[in-house]
Amino acid sequence: MQIQQTRANGLARIELNGRFDFSSHRLFRSACDAAFADAEVKGVEIDFAGVDYLDSSALGMLLLARERAASSGRQVELVNCRGTVGEVLYIANFSKLFTIS
Amino acid sequence: MTTASASSDLESGPEALRRLEAEVAELGAENARLSEYRRSNEEEEKRAKEMLDRMTEIDPSLAGHVSSWMGPASRFSGDIVLAERTPSGSVVAFLGDVTGHGLAAAFISVPVIRTFTAMTRKGFSLGAIAAELNAAAFANLRRDQFIAGTLALFDPDSGMVEVWNGGNPAALLVDEDCRLQARFRSEHLPLGVLAPADFDPRTKAFLVEVPCQLALVSDGITEQRDASGRRVGELGVLDLLKSTALPARLAALRSKYTEIPDREDDCSVLLLDCAAGGGRSLAEGIAASPPLPAPAEAGGGRLDPAWELTLKLGVDALRRADIVPLVSHVVANLQPPGHDPGRLHVVLAELFNNALDHGLLQLDSRLKDSPDGFQIWMDKREARLNRLSEGTIELSIAAGAVAGKGERFHVRISDSGGGFDPDAVGAATGLAHGRGIALVRSLADSLEYHAGGAAAEVVCAP
Numbered sequence: 182m183q184i185q186q187t188r189a190n191g192l193a194r195i196e197l198n199g200r201f202d203f204s205s206h207r208l209f210r211s212a213c214d215a216a217f218a219d220a221e222v223k224g225v226e227i228d229f230a231g232v233d234y235l236d237s238s239a240l241g242m243l244l245l246a247r248e249r250a251a252s253s254g255r256q257v258e259l260v261n262c263r264g265t266v267g268e269v270l271y272i273a274n275f276s277k278l279f280t281i282s
Numbered sequence: 283m284t285t286a287s288a289s290s291d292l293e294s295g296p297e298a299l300r301r302l303e304a305e306v307a308e309l310g311a312e313n314a315r316l317s318e319y320r321r322s323n324e325e326e327e328k329r330a331k332e333m334l335d336r337m338t339e340i341d342p343s344l345a346g347h348v349s350s351w352m353g354p355a356s357r358f359s360g361d362i363v364l365a366e367r368t369p370s371g372s373v374v375a376f377l378g379d380v381t382g383h384g385l386a387a388a389f390i391s392v393p394v395i396r397t398f399t400a401m402t403r404k405g406f407s408l409g410a411i412a413a414e415l416n417a418a419a420f421a422n423l424r425r426d427q428f429i430a431g432t433l434a435l436f437d438p439d440s441g442m443v444e445v446w447n448g449g450n451p452a453a454l455l456v457d458e459d460c461r462l463q464a465r466f467r468s469e470h471l472p473l474g475v476l477a478p479a480d481f482d483p484r485t486k487a488f489l490v491e492v493p494c495q496l497a498l499v500s501d502g503i504t505e506q507r508d509a510s511g512r513r514v515g516e517l518g519v520l521d522l523l524k525s526t527a528l529p530a531r532l533a534a535l536r537s538k539y540t541e542i543p544d545r546e547d548d549c550s551v552l553l554l555d556c557a558a559g560g561g562r563s564l565a566e567g568i569a570a571s572p573p574l575p576a577p578a579e580a581g582g583g584r585l586d587p588a589w590e591l592t593l594k595l596g597v598d599a600l601r602r603a604d605i606v607p608l609v610s611h612v613v614a615n616l617q618p619p620g621h622d623p624g625r626l627h628v629v630l631a632e633l634f635n636n637a638l639d640h641g642l643l644q645l646d647s648r649l650k651d652s653p654d655g656f657q658i659w660m661d662k663r664e665a666r667l668n669r670l671s672e673g674t675i676e677l678s679i680a681a682g683a684v685a686g687k688g689e690r691f692h693v694r695i696s697d698s699g700g701g702f703d704p705d706a707v708g709a710a711t712g713l714a715h716g717r718g719i720a721l722v723r724s725l726a727d728s729l730e731y732h733a734g735g736a737a738a739e740v741v742c743a744p
Contacts, residue, residue: 237381241426248425272468273449
């Protein structure tokens with residue numbers, strides 16, 4: 182997986198590309214670390230447009246990211262969740278925890 | 283370990299030879315250590331596997347109701363397939379999919395397996411079992427781990443199918459003519475994600491009118507790809523269920539979705555037969571009251587109590603607790619070892635539910651008479667219970683010897699509500715409702731109603 186990060190108006194955008202599974206653990210974590218370490222960042226947007234697959238360990242990483250965000254009063258939003266990615270998030274009912282679009 | 287200079291051609295002579303010998307000896311010792319490590323590792327794995335297999339073994343008496351197949355990606359499965367019978371003769375099945383796979387995933391499923399077995403055997407409701415599984419998972423799993431889980435209950439007496447699905451592919455209910463009767467999609471987060479206080483135990487229910495089979499699958503099945511690279515998906519599973527007659531379904535699912543080499547994820551399938559047959563569970567599970575011995579000394583039938591238990595429940599307690607299993611549990615501890623909770627559990631459940639549903643909540647049984655009726659009933663029941671502002675249910679059980687009869691339970695349940703007409707409720711056999719009272723009569727020595735249906739009194743054998 183590849184990750185690109187951008188910042189604008191207090192929003193950190195993390196763009197994921199490729200397979201989001203356990204092998205992306207370190208990469209994803211460091212992207213989140215960077216976003217959360219920045220006091221300017223009020224919210225985090227994770228962009229799934231380029232993700233063609235995610236597994237249950239990826240869902241686990243999202244749960245951790247959400248917990249860390251919540252502890253500093255921030256929100257995590259999941260955007261561009263289409264196809265299989267959207268379906269996996271839907272079956273796991275992650276819409277009860279995240280804003281998903 | 284150092285692998286080194288055997289090939290060094292700069293050294294020569296006895297010094298190099300000695301070193302070579304030492305290295306060879308060290309290599310041999312290392313090899314022996316590795317072999318020993320592998321042997322003990324395999325032995326430990328074998329024992330762990332035996333333990334897990336024992337814990338997840340499905341009671342052979344359920345063989346006619348539940349069939350399952352598991353295809354682990356490695357030696358240990360991160361999927362869990364369980365089934366147990368409740369004291370009142372319903373069957374509860376569970377299909378879980380733990381984050382990850384292999385030994386670690388199998389290992390973290392242990393507390394959940396134990397909780398499922400204990401809760402179901404004690405007769406807790408499906409929602410209460412789900413809440414307890416979630417609490418066990420939440421307490422034992424890391425924050426990035428969870429268990430996608432589906433719980434399904436089938437009550438052969440009423441024909442009710444009830445499902446709680448958190449994170450698994452939809453459970454599909456298909457009849458003998460291969461028509462889809464109901465679909466229970468995931469409506470909840472997986473187990474272990476939410477803290478117990480945030481957990482949502484609500485279930486969905488459906489009433490079967492013809493014999494059906496409920497299929498639960500893990501996403502290892504739906505995420506597989508066929509030869510042309512298309513995901514199997516829920517539709518793939520449904521197509522297969524629709525195109526195969528009942529007895530051959532498991533074999534068909536197994537051969538179609540599990541012959542794939544180098545599976546990456548654990549695959550599992552559980553099929554639960556849902557054929558309503560009034561009283562079938564009783565014939566299998568609980569015998570009717572044993573025939574009374576001849577009344578040699580007609581002693582008036584008074585009970586000499588070995589113990590007596592009295593409970594008075596207000597609105598808050600009624601909302602909070604799943605009363606019948608709690609009482610059953612206390613009784614099991616008061617009775618001599620070997621006590622079979624089945625009969626008393628059924629009697630208590632029927633009388634208590636009548637007192638709550640008809641007495642306090644004033645629900646109309648006719649609500650249940652359509653396939654979606656159970657869902658409507660449950661929704662109304664929940665709404666009314668939440669709104670209930672006053673009311674009590676009193677329950678007392680005494681156990682002891684009755685002259686001429688032997689050991690008996692004397693059960694009294696009354697409610698502060700408007701009562702109900704037991705004859706009207708009991709007359710409607712053949713419908714989804716009204717079997718309860720007939721059931722109690724068939725299990726007990728006697729059933730009497732007082733106070734316009736607001737108080738019921740039963741004498742039954744243990």
